[in-house]
Amino acid sequence: MALFIASLNSGSNGNCYYIGNKNEAVFVDAGLSCKETEIRMKRLGLDIRRVKAIFISHEHSDHILGVTALVAKYKMPVYVSGPTLKEAGFWKIRQYTLPFTTQVAIEIGTIRITAFQKKHDASDPHSFVVSEAKTHVGVFTDIGVPCEQLIHYFKQCHAAFLEANYDEEMLEKGRYPLVLKKRIRGGEGHLSNRQALELYIRHRPAFMSHLLLSHLSKENNRPDLVESLFGAVPTETQVVIASRYQESALYEISAKENFLDLLLPRIKPSRRQQLSLF
DSSP states (O other): OEEEEEEEEOSTTOOEEEEEOSSOEEEEOOOSOHHHHHHHHHHTTOOGGGEEEEEOOOOOHHHHTTHHHHHHHHOOOEEOOHHHHHHHOOGGGGGGEEOOOTTOOEEETTEEEEEEEOOOSSSSOEEEEEEETTEEEEEEOSOSSOOHHHHHHHTTOSEEEEEOOBOHHHHHHSSSOHHHHHHHHSSSSOOBHHHHHHHHHHHOOTTOOEEEEEOOOTTTOOHHHHHHHHHTSOOSOEEEEOOSSSOOOOEEEEOOOOHHHHHSOOOOOOSSOOOOOO
16 A cells, blocks of 8 residues: 655744545644645645644644644644643644554554654654555654664655754854754754764665655755765665755655565656656
């Protein structure tokens, strides 16, 4: 069974990731306005009413800005941990909020969403793995350090949104105050290009078809730098930079279940594989 994925936006100005099958879908985070979310979904040929739930990673504004308006209009449930809900508020939509439990899958139709805790400077931050049958997609952003749980789930993913937030030299020489630099690189901030690259090189499963590098800093990173770093790794995984200004293409992700398929050479897809199934 296939999953279809897209980044609607990725960065400190708003984060929202779409994962779904042909019948239902979920958002991981909703940091764009309702209007902008609708616009970008329409450009991808996606029906926003297929989105049956929003899963919240943590309470920072770039991950929750659009939640209240989206829920007020579309009445979709919001899955959020107790401590995150306390910090986020969501007073106007409290009746639509539901809890999740770490490492216990929630079923939305035939999609399963599993949360696990991560290192970040928020009340109760989580990453997510979204699965359809044997196909797994990870959303791994806002991570201070690649912990054992992240490595465990990364190894299972056929595709992943993985943070590559900053270049260490650019951050060190940049104009950010020292206290902010320490927060970013202090183990509960963000993942550097080097950390993301090491995770990719050491733990990328052979069957990973797509990697969407996400949450790039506007001040302390450059898309061409990240693309060059990851492009130098000799793998067949399609590496995409998730933009902070526009949606990505829509990608189809599926596990190879036929043993004969594993013996055949994989054809590398085009750099921007736009689908128009919806």
